[in-house]
Amino acid sequence: MTAAPIGARRMWPLRAAVLTYLALLVGLPVGYLFYNAFSSGFGAFWRAVTQPAAVSALWLSAKIALVVVPVNTVVGIGAALLLARRRFVGRRFLDLTFDVPIAVSPIIIGLALLLAYAPLGSWFGPWLARHGIMAIFSPTGIALASMAVSLPYVLRSVVPVLVEVGETQEAAARTLGAGAWRRFFTITLPAIRWGVLYGVTLTLARTLGEFGAVLVVSGNQSKTQTMTLWIANEWEQNYNELSSFAGAVVLASISIVVLVVLSILRSREKRLHVDIA
């Protein structure tokens, strides 16, 4: 007689409890979101998301992402190469710096940027303002805040893959006379491509979805309204339930696409984990 692992029999009460918990905690709210946005008809939904303010907010979010994602991708890959391949003084400090945005509240990240770069009463803001640079209460501030909160994702996705693929192929290419850039583009980058894409997807999702840090540095002006700020503003200032919900559905649909992409990438590269987000 072989003894089964515990819980192999009599599984259904636990299964029922878990499924009920998930249905109430996640299924109900998400189902309600989509139901409510479309309950006044698709036409009303479409008018809400195509009104000028919504379009310009979505456009600002896209522009911010177009700046933030490439910068943080290059930074993330560079730092991953350093952390995975080199031993140097300050390595631990570099590693910890990338964890700050995950460990610290987005509101506090926003406040820290404010205290460093706001035009009045900050460390560098007055000097920047004298040189005509508005680093806060401007799209620049929103880009800075988005860069800070989405900093770790490429690094955290790439490092485990880099460690896994090792250095033997690069070393071989080096003995054959390939330069550093050639080795990077022909050997390293193809080996870590799924990890990079995974990190890029997470960076994009975080940039489009960030609210707290961006709210603090935006100064609440209409020219600095990203999609998330517009959704909040439509409810808090204009009491426009339908607009808020329609905007929320647009962002929620993007997150569902993001989830699908992430799950495809995970099936390509087993070293990728969900838990870094």
Add this chain to the structure above:
Amino acid sequence: MAGGATLLVGYLSVIVLLPIAALAAHGLGLSIHTHGAGLAFWDWSVHTDFAAFWSAVTQPNARAAIWLSLWLSLAVAAVNAVAGIAIAWVLVRDDFVGKRVVEAVIDLPFALPTIVAGVVFLFLYGVKSPVHVTLFETVTGLLVALLFVTLPFSVRAVQPVLASLDGQAEAAARTLGAGSFRTFRTVVLPSLLPAVLSGFGLAFARAVGEFGSITLIAGGLAKTTTASILIFSLIGAGKPDVAASVSVALLVLSLLLLAGSSALARRISKRLSS
């Protein structure tokens, strides 16, 4: 290579290190004054105003908000740890139609922008609740929203470890006459505990800092003002230095609590496996 490293350090300084330094300095009332025109260091003096920090963080509203954030986040992380084990258990050891959908649903709170969650919870559990559950301006409302946004942490930490257990030790314990619960407590739980703890820490940190998903359902009452909500309202009231003091206190206390809970978990882990 050296040029790249310099650029990296410069970038990190601009977006993270200098702002955090500015936050700490403003929060602790640290200021640097120069005397005269010289830039030499002997012309400078560092002035600390620790009394300002202390009076800022001991204000009744600051104390109440920090206290609420800490205990609420501990509660959320604890519920999550238990729920996480149960969910991971079902995902690893059970098989049923639609399991892949459940797998995908777990990650949704990660991908969903926090303000989207905030809007949904405000309307689902607001004054016109379609399910007749009103949690507007209640701590329970905050709890539900925080459980939602931190759901994946424990599950995703525990799941791979549980999947790596082959069940032989459990089978042995069963053959030796241990009941289900005893087998779980003495054989399975000790190996899961490090993963549970890391999920607990991530969920706690996320809950302490959370803003977007709770700000709407919190309304404007004192009893639902968490530290992050208070910090935001202090910024809006033109008191960024007070906000910085509260931030510093919150960060220090969260770090201490995390260190304490991991020490506690190590002791529990030792006792369980002996």
